[in-house]
Amino acid sequence: MGQQEQLRVGIIGCGAGIFHLEGYQSEPRAKVVALAGLDTDRCESLAKKFDIPRIYREYQDLLAQDDIDAVSVAVPNILHLPVALAAFEAGKHVLIEKPLARNAEEGVKMVEAAKAHGKLLGISFQRRTRHDVQLLRQQFEAGTFGRVYYSKAWWMRRSGIPGLGTWFTSKEAAGGGPLIDLGVHVLDMILYVLGNPKVVSVSASTYAEIGTQGKGGWVGQKRQKLKENQEYEVEDLATAFIRFEDGGTLLLEASWAAFTEMGDDFGIQIYGSKGGARIFSKDYALTDTLDVYSGFGDTTMDSKPRLVATGGHAEIIRGFVNAILEGKPLSPEGHEGLDRVRLIDAIYRSAELGREILIDQEIVDAAAD
Numbered sequence: 001m002g003q004q005e006q007l008r009v010g011i012i013g014c015g016a017g018i019f020h021l022e023g024y025q026s027e028p029r030a031k032v033v034a035l036a037g038l039d040t041d042r043c044e045s046l047a048k049k050f051d052i053p054r055i056y057r058e059y060q061d062l063l064a065q066d067d068i069d070a071v072s073v074a075v076p077n078i079l080h081l082p083v084a085l086a087a088f089e090a091g092k093h094v095l096i097e098k099p100l101a102r103n104a105e106e107g108v109k110m111v112e113a114a115k116a117h118g119k120l121l122g123i124s125f126q127r128r129t130r131h132d133v134q135l136l137r138q139q140f141e142a143g144t145f146g147r148v149y150y151s152k153a154w155w156m157r158r159s160g161i162p163g164l165g166t167w168f169t170s171k172e173a174a175g176g177g178p179l180i181d182l183g184v185h186v187l188d189m190i191l192y193v194l195g196n197p198k199v200v201s202v203s204a205s206t207y208a209e210i211g212t213q214g215k216g217g218w219v220g221q222k223r224q225k226l227k228e229n230q231e232y233e234v235e236d237l238a239t240a241f242i243r244f245e246d247g248g249t250l251l252l253e254a255s256w257a258a259f260t261e262m263g264d265d266f267g268i269q270i271y272g273s274k275g276g277a278r279i280f281s282k283d284y285a286l287t288d289t290l291d292v293y294s295g296f297g298d299t300t301m302d303s304k305p306r307l308v309a310t311g312g313h314a315e316i317i318r319g320f321v322n323a324i325l326e327g328k329p330l331s332p333e334g335h336e337g338l339d340r341v342r343l344i345d346a347i348y349r350s351a352e353l354g355r356e357i358l359i360d361q362e363i364v365d366a367a368a369d
């Protein structure tokens with residue numbers, strides 16, 4: 001495609017697909033020309049709102065359109081692999097929603113298919129583009145914090161199981177609970193800030209204590225109930241202690257439902273030999289979220305850098321379009337999505353075994369089982 005041409009995009013999935021539609025609105029070099037989704041009413045109202053000329057039900061029908069260059073894929077996790085493979089087969093670039101896939105085995109197939117077809121595989125780790133995360137990444141790299149030896153990443157909801165009784169709470173359809181849904185975002189934030197340190201071991205536990213009682217859905221949303229005799233199949237809280245090759249460690253917590261203060265809060269924290277910092281985002285705040293801990297003369301100093309509100313799908317889409325049209329390096333991309341899913345696999349494996357596991361050895365052993 002010539003450099004001046006406009007990219008033609010299809011959106012598959014009419015739930016989180018709206019974030020992509022909004023993102024493409026601020027990208028003049030791309031135009032959304034089609035939508036696909038089984039929930040026709042929701043797709044029709046999106047098509048109307050965003051003035052999209054074509055709607056399909058099945059993703060295969062959208063992918064059969066020759067004039068579409070790239071697709072955003074926002075479907076249940078179980079479909080990430082088949083939709084991405086079909087899209088590459090049809091010659092499209094793919095921007096996939098997080099998590100990359102339900103597990104690393106699927107993720108590898110997606111990364112390999114992108115390579116085999118010479119197409120790009122982007123992933124919506126949009127929180128990485130937040131101003132607070134970008135600042136920490138730059139300052140980590142500049143050595144501001146000295147040696148960062150300890151870190152935390154968390155996303156804790158009091159009552160926010162998405163879609164109780166839908167694909168979200170099916171192990172088969174989702175691959176897991178809050179760890180793969182929310183944990184993947186904060187894992188990406190912290191590992192990105194720390195420059196993707198090599199993980200050597202993981203000790204984790206998962207719990208299903210609230211969802212299994214049929215409780216913990218979004219407060220006030222009537223539709224989210226388990227059906228009669230339907231089981232809640234995934235965890236509602238996960239915690240992990242992760243060791244890096246350089247001796248540093250990371251503590252992770254992710255919950256959809258837990259008896260704690262009301263909120264939907266996420267963040268990361270780093271502890272270094274010369275300074276530290278914490279991002280704490282309450283209810284998705286984008287500004288006033290960063291605290292930096294340093295020294296000043298013979299005393300301590302806490303400061304709050306002034307932030308601008310960035311960090312949505314628009315930034316991810318700009319990077320995706322830049323990569324397709326201008327050949328700029330794509331970040332975040334498939335490999336990073338795969339790294340995160342590999343770590344998530346290890347966390348679930350450790351929780352299942354009830355002990356610490358060594359990544360290189362035991363994950364390879366598990367894959368061979």
Ligand SMILES: NC(=O)c1ccc[n+]([C@@H]2O[C@H](COP(=O)([O-])OP(=O)(O)OC[C@H]3O[C@@H](n4cnc5c(N)ncnc54)[C@H](O)[C@@H]3O)[C@@H](O)[C@H]2O)c1
Nearest residue numbers: 013014015016036037038039057058059074075077097098
């Ligand atoms: N990046 C983020 O912040 C973010 C936020 C929410 C969801 N997500 C991710 O987006 C994905 C979808 O989540 P959701 O909340 O939108 O789920 P959802 O259930 O609300 O929507 C799923 C969509 O997929 C469509 N779909 C299912 N099967 C299809 C098929 N065969 N052909 C065409 N369309 C089909 C459905 O019709 C629906 O429109 C998940 O992977 C989730 O993790 C990401």
